[in-house]
Amino acid sequence: MPGSTQEVATLVKTCAAMHVAIVPQGGNTGLTGGAVASGDRPAVLLNLSRMNRIREIDAANNSLTAEAGCILANVREAADAQERQFPLLLGSVGSCEIGGLVSTNAGGTGVLRYGSMRELVLGVEAVLPDGSVWDGLRALRKDNAGYDLKQLFIGAEGTLGVVTAAVLKLFPRLSVCATAMMALSGVQQAVDLLRFMQGQVGNRIEAFEILSHRQIEIVLEHGHGLQSPMALEAPFYVLMELADSSPQWDAGAELERKLEAALERGLVLDAVVASDGAKADRIWALRHNISESNKRAGFTVSNDTSVPISRLAQFIPLVTGRIEQQVEGASVCHAGHIGDGNIHVIAVLSRALYTTPEQCEAAAARVNLIVHEASVELDGSISAEHGIGRMHVERLERFKAPIELQMMRAVKAAFDPQGLMNPGKILRAG
Amino acid sequence: MPGSTQEVATLVKTCAAMHVAIVPQGGNTGLTGGAVASGDRPAVLLNLSRMNRIREIDAANNSLTAEAGCILANVREAADAQERQFPLLLGSVGSCEIGGLVSTNAGGTGVLRYGSMRELVLGVEAVLPDGSVWDGLRALRKDNAGYDLKQLFIGAEGTLGVVTAAVLKLFPRLSVCATAMMALSGVQQAVDLLRFMQGQVGNRIEAFEILSHRQIEIVLEHGHGLQSPMALEAPFYVLMELADSSPQWDAGAELERKLEAALERGLVLDAVVASDGAKADRIWALRHNISESNKRAGFTVSNDTSVPISRLAQFIPLVTGRIEQQVEGASVCHAGHIGDGNIHVIAVLSRALYTTPEQCEAAAARVNLIVHEASVELDGSISAEHGIGRMHVERLERFKAPIELQMMRAVKAAFDPQGLMNPGKILRAG
Structure with missing residues (x-):
C-alpha cells in the first residue's frame, strides 16, 4: 500500500529487478477478478487506496486531478463543492476508486449522456512496468501532439502499468431533474421511446434504464418491502430521469408533456411521474436493489x-x-x-x-x-463495461479475431516485455 | 488510389515485401504536412479518395459506417437525410475525408459540445503495416473486451497503419438555433461568460468562438465587403450559437434573456442577436473568412x-x-x-x-x-488539433518528455517494425 507515486515507482522497480509480478488493486469492486492475485505465480498485491489525495481542482478549466486511491463518492463531493459535477455513477460509488475506474474504463448509468470513463479522462499519471514514472497529467481539451498514450492505460486493467493519478473532466452542476417510470410493451418500444425523447429534449436524458417484468417481480418479492408505483402488467419498464443545468427549465412539466405525447404515439402503455424527490428515490430503489434481491431469489x-x-x-x-x-x-x-x-x-x-x-x-x-x-x-461484445479480468480470458481468446489478439499481445509486449504487470488478466500469461 | 480495402491490403503487402514506404493521403487538407511525401526516401503516395462509399447507416443505433475517402460534407448530408447529424465541422468540410479526420483526430468548432473525432468514432477498419486487414468496425457504445485498439489509429497520422473505414456516432438533428455576437473587455470575461452560459443553458452551446479586435479589423479590411453588425470598440468578440433538438425550446428568446443577464453581470459590453438566418450567416462569415483575409493582409x-x-x-x-x-x-x-x-x-x-x-x-x-x-x-500543447505531421517533428522532440517519446517509439516499433508507414511523420524516421 504505497502512499505516493514515488513509492509505487520504487516498488515496481524492485519487482522488475526481481522478476516478481504485480497485481494493482483499487477499491476491489471489480466483477471479473481483474484486481485479484491469480495464485498461479507469486505476486505483489499493490493496493493504491492510501493514495487518496485530490491534488487539484481547477474549476475554471472544469477539471480535477485525483490520485488513484480516491473513492468515487469523494471525487463527486469535491466537484459538487465547486458547483461542478463529476458524472460517473455506478453501484459501488462509495468504495470504487479512480485508478480502478480508469483502468477498467468504467461505465454505469451516466454513459448515455456523458460517456464512459475514457471520455471523462483528460490526463493520466502512470508507473510503467520498469518503474519509471510517466507524467501525462495534462488538463487539455485538445492535444494532438503525438500519440494519445493515455488511451493505452484506460481500460488496460493494470496490464500495461499502474495508473497513479488522473485528470478528470468536470461538468456544470445540474439544477433541475424529474423522474418517471413507464410501462412498455417491448424492447423495441424502449428504443423508439429513447429516440423520440432525444428528439424532444436533446441530451437532457440523464438516465434511461430498462427492467423486465420478471426483474421487478423479484425486486418486489425480495427487496424488503419495496413497492412499485404502478400496477405491473407490461413486459418491460423504463426508469427515466431528465435533468438540466438550466434552472429555468421546468423538468417536471416537460417530462409530463413529453410522456403524454409518447402515450399518444403508443410508445408507452402507462407512466408515473415522481412528484417529489422521495418518490423519485423510491422509483430508483427498484433499480438499485436488483443485485441484492436477485441473490436472495x-x-x-x-x-x-x-x-x-x-x-x-x-x-x-x-x-x-x-x-x-x-x-x-x-x-x-x-x-x-x-x-x-x-x-x-x-x-x-x-x-x-x-x-x-x-x-x-x-x-x-x-x-x-x-x-x-x-x-x-449480433455484432456485440462479450464485455460491455465490466472488462475481461481473469474471468473472461479464455472467452476472449475464443471470440476475438486472431489478428486482434495478436495486436493486443504486441502492445503488451512493447510495454511489459517481462509480463510482470497483472499477468493472466485480459491476456493469458505469456 | 485503391478502390477497396482489399486493394489497399494488396498494395501495402507488396510495399512491405519490397521495403517501400507508404504515405497515406485523404483530402490533402492537413496543415502540418502529414499527408505529403517527404522526399528524403522513395514512397508510394496511397490516396484513399476512391474509397468513398457510405457502407451503412443504422439510424436506430445512431451510427454510420463510412469509407476513408468519404468527404465530410457528404457524411453530414447522409446523416441529415436520416434526421440525424454528424457534428464534426471545420473549414475544409467540402474536401476533407473521413480517413484523414480519424487519423488526425480532427477538431473544429463542434468540439465544445460533441468532442473531437476520437469521441465520434465507434469503430475502425485498418490495414496494418504488413498488409493484413483489421476489421474493428464495431458499432457499440460500450465495449470493454480487451484493449481499445482503435484508439491507436485515431490521431496516429497514418504512422501505424492505413485507416480504410470507420463507424461514426450520429446525434439527434438540431431543430432550433440562435446566433449572437458579443463585445468583451478581455479573455477572462470570455471564459467567465462561457461558464455562466453553461450554467444557464447546459450544453446547448453549439459554438463559442473568440476573435480579437485586430482579427476582425483585418477581416473587415480584406474580406471583400464583409461588415460587422456592431461597432468595434472592444478588445475581444465572441460569436456564440445556441442550438437544441427540442423544437419547443425558444432559442432566440433564451439567448436574449441570457445575454441581458450577462450584460447586467458585466460579462459582456455589448451584444447583437441575429434576428434571422441570413444575419447569422453574416456573423459567421466573419469567422470563416479569417484565413483568406489574413493571407491578403x-x-x-x-x-x-x-x-x-x-x-x-x-x-x-x-x-x-x-x-x-x-x-x-x-x-x-x-x-x-x-x-x-x-x-x-x-x-x-x-x-x-x-x-x-x-x-x-x-x-x-x-x-x-x-x-x-x-x-x-503554461502546461499546454504545441498542437491542439492540427497534429504534428512533418512540420513539428523536431519541435515535438524538443518539448516532449523523453519517456513519452520513448513510449511513442515503442508503439511505432510494435506495429511498424520496418518503419514503412508514413516515415518521418510525428516521429523522426528510424
Missing part, C-alpha cells in the same frame, strides 16, 4: 454484454429463449442501459434445483456461453 | 496551441507581448475555440518588411518558437 448468473442498439429487440428474446430452453429452472431477468446497447442478462436459478457448487458452476458456464454466443452473433 | 504565421482554459487569460497577452517585442512589424491576431482552450495565435507580417523567403522563414520560426514555448510554460 436464488443462484444468480449475471452477464454484461452489449449489442448495437438497433439489435436489442432481437437480442433479448433470443437469449431469453435459449436459456429457458437449455438451462432447467432458469428464470431470466433483464436490466440495463438501453441507450448504450448494454443489457445485463441475469439468470436466477432455484437453489432447490441447483444444490452443489458443481451444478451451479456448470449452469453458470452454460448461461454465459449462450449469452456470449448470442451477443457475438 | 500579409505573410501569415498561424499557430495551433492549447492551454488549460483557466490559463487562456494569461497565455494570450503573454504571447502577444513577446511576439510584438521580438518580431519586427508583426501584427498579432487571435481566433479560436475558448471552450477547448485552443487559440490560434496568428502573426501577420507586412510584406513590405518581409520580402525574401528567407526573411519570412526566419520570422515564422521565431513566432512559432515563442508561441510553443509559452504554451508549454
